[in-house]
Amino acid sequence: MSAPRLAQVPPGVQCFVGDEARRRRGVEEQVVAVFEGWDYEEIIPPLFDYADVFAGEALASRTYSFVARDGSVLALRPDFTSLIAKVAAGRLRGRKAPLRLYYSGEVVRYEPVKAGRQNELYQMGLEHLGGDARAADAEVLAIAAECLERLGVKGFVLALGHVGVFAGLVEAAGSSLAGDRIEELRDRVESKDPAGVRQLLQAAAGVPRDVAAAFERLTVLGGGSATLSEAAAVLAFCAPARAALEELRAVTDALEAAGLGRHVAIDLAEVRGLDYYTGLVFRVFVRDLGFEVGGGGRYDSLLGRFGRPLPAVGFMLGLDRVALLLERQGRAPSSPQAAEAVRGGTLGEALARAVARRGQGVRVRFGNGEPR
């Protein structure tokens, strides 16, 4: 028989105490204040739901699911977006769009454990459902920037891409690209590997030359807003990709007008992510952390699954990574007010004094019976 696992910790979970917990709570309060400041309403969805709600290839294999007593398959939430889409299409059906909703809480996923990516993750995010798409995209990015500025994060970059660029090129390639090869190509573009893209497309017979050249250029099309003009020339033959670039242009122009241009970078090799993204996608990178601290994007077809087709865009920050980042950037968590020791006399007298001091808002340490 194996030893009882009372002292062991399963991989993928963490426990936070004292300063660590205070840092996390502080971050959450600041981020939530920004969400509220943009007039988003909090939503606290359930911890588990039917597994079907979280369908989607990217999440299904990473979901903690179990069979309920009645035989239905349930899953602990692996993300918030699907749940919020379900609520918006269900209980909030009568509410007029646009809906602005935010959340803050844990999700669980089977994931290889890496820095700041445990199996239990704490996400703070929001969803903007319905309304004018470009305005919503710009709003969400402005909120993301404000969160990071408010947290005092130094040197962050919002790297913007668009699903429509890669998808448009795949469409232009037609039947010469299929199935596994598209996924391999996505992986090579995502790794910004021009040599790999070239090799793969040489092996796939019949990809039109301009399409192949454009795929290869995607790996190097990144940088400031000048990138968009350069990309427009490379992708001129591909209408869906051109439309995607125009959307990006509208959003970056708005961000520049709002003085946020310095935080924005274009990255047209940004093509991965959950399979429900349909438009703008972005990730937040910071100099002192090797991994992204958050990200988001547009998912216009998810709500239709739940019977209320609405365009939508969302964004989330990983609290675990933000906390790690602030620690790296040398930011101390707020320290609590020093406690006043209350003791002496009978237990009743001491407790009465403690209660009175609490009434005055003082942090007390009720030390009766403790050695001095």
Added chain:
Amino acid sequence: MSLTLALSKGKLLAGSEELFKRAGLPFPNGEGRKLVVPTGELRFLFVKDMDVPTYVEYGVADCGIAGRDVLLETGADVLEPLDLGFGRCRVVVAGPAGRGFAPDSASSTRVASKYARLAASHFQGRGLGVEVVKLAGSVEIAPGLGLAHGIVDVVETGRTLVENGLEVVEIVAESSARLIVNRASFHARRAEVQKLVDTLREASARGQAL
């Protein structure tokens, strides 16, 4: 702020040094066993070749030089903007010469490899239930000793295979040295990273034209 580079002291060292010298970039030499070497604008970390992608993925190093074989094996999530052209080799399936190696003909086939992950996914992808035995080195002696029916290993000239009575059955992947870059560094240290990529690209092209 200077960029940190992760390099291996293994088979890619000579090629890396040559490339950096050609590019007019500093490169530590004669530092003996020192593993962290600052040289003005660049800081060098010398680690095991299989660990280079890890240092870069975690952002401890901004950039690194790793073989494509190692990237396939580690599955690290890093950018690979440049094929540096040196360190060319192939990852192959090999079996006893003359007798071949047909994993689909037997019900239980064992393959020894340092590239356990790559080997497993290669056979899985083809619907073959092959048992992969992970070894740390001297993989080519495994079939002769009866540990495995075949191997998955890196081949440059093929001499080691011949010496051990093995022959190539199948090519799994072509490999060469790659410049790899951390995802966050690519964006958050854009100018410095781009300058390094451009400098090395130019030097690499000049080297391959020679």
